[in-house]
Amino acid sequence: MKLKELLKNILSEEELEIAPSSFDVVGDIAIIDIPKELEKKEKKIAEKLLEFKQINTVLKKEGKVENEFRLRKLKYIAGEKKKETIHIEYGCRFKLNLEEVYFSPRLGSERERIVSQVKEGEKVLVMFAGIGPYAIQIGKKTKAKIVYAVEINPKAVKYMEENLRLNKVQDKIKVFEGDVREVVPRLKEKFDRIVIPLPKRGENFLDVARKVAKKNAMIHFYTFADSKEKAVENIDAKIKVLEVVECGSYAKYSSRYCVDFIFG
Ligand SMILES: C[S@@+](CC[C@H](N)C(=O)[O-])C[C@H]1O[C@@H](n2cnc3c(N)ncnc32)[C@H](O)[C@@H]1O
The missing domain is CATH 3.30.300.110 (Met-10+ protein-like domains)
Known part of the structure; x- marks a missing residue:
């Protein structure tokens, strides 16, 4: 209504x-x-x-x-x-305090889009993982081998760990608390797919992603821009763009985009 x-x-x-x-x-x-x-x-x-x-x-x-x-x-x-509640998104349960952690219910269908692309046996990295909506849905609904989730807000990490238990995916997801820039190089892993959901500053972490991306790894990069073309221009790296998806408005003339690409 x-x-x-x-x-x-x-x-x-x-x-x-x-x-x-x-x-x-x-x-x-x-x-x-x-x-x-x-x-x-x-x-x-x-x-x-x-x-x-x-x-x-x-x-x-x-x-x-x-x-x-x-x-x-x-x-x-x-x-x-x-201020605490349990949100259900596509069959997964997410506990959170709305003032202590970031969460947007508007990204549900965008997360489904990513989930639907994950193939059997993949190693997936979710940077800026929040309370775990991407990581947990990938862990629960796909045949990914393992999902690594990195988040700097200790309260979000606490909720993410609780959400792993709520959704019974503890064996598929490894959670790391800390700065992506410090944590990711220490993982000593390479990934088939990397999700970068930090639309304001994600471009500052593309060098980190490149170092741990396998050849032809799929990158899902979120950014704010006023057109698809501008969204791609925000990526200052040699890449091959596969798809650009508008996934929500941000300010009056700006939208959130996801650019799916592989490093060139
Ligand atoms: C826009 S939110 C996205 C959260 C989650 N992926 C989601 O969709 O609900 C960005 C998250 O990145 C975290 N963050 C910001 N800078 C970070 C950094 N340098 N390393 C790790 N996490 C960071 C924030 O605490 C926040 O939870």
Whole structure:
């Protein structure tokens, strides 16, 4: 249902104009972006969202996604007072605290796209692994031989380890806490597939990826850009592009792209 439709009875015409047209749902928590002008009505808006059976808590976005861990402050508005939940994505369960770790429910179908490409026996590296959505789905749904997952936020690593147990994939995934730049060279491994989901600064780690990529390894590189061409231009390396996929908006004129490529 359109959110504005739901808010019709509690907001004036002018308020509806500036009201958000959508919200995210992670597990049983709704996350909404409420403009300053509607702050006085935020409790009423949140109570409307609680009418959805699936939603038990409403949080409001405060500020931008920031810092190395890609976190954002969230203010509790209504429902059960909590910031931790379990999100189900394509049959996998992910426990997380929304303020302590990065997670975007909007990337579910993009992760499925990657999962569907993984072939039997592959060694896969997921850099910037967060709470493990890529690594765990690959570990659970494909015949990959092994998945290595590297993440610097200790709280995300704690949740990733718990999520391995929740999804019973402990024997397929090795988790490493630390900086990709330091951890990956120490693995002494080469990979058939490398996922680089750090759209703001991923290009700074392409040298690390190149050193551990097998010949013709598939690289899934995420970046923000305003066109497919610009997304490829963000990669300052000799590569052969196989596919460029738009997978979500970022700012008004910018989108998140995944460039699938092999090093040339
Ligand atoms: C955009 S999030 C992606 C998380 C996860 N792949 C997902 O899709 O939910 C980027 C993640 O990279 C981690 N990170 C940032 N810099 C890092 C580094 N140098 N080494 C390892 N992890 C890093 C952050 O803590 C964050 O969890």
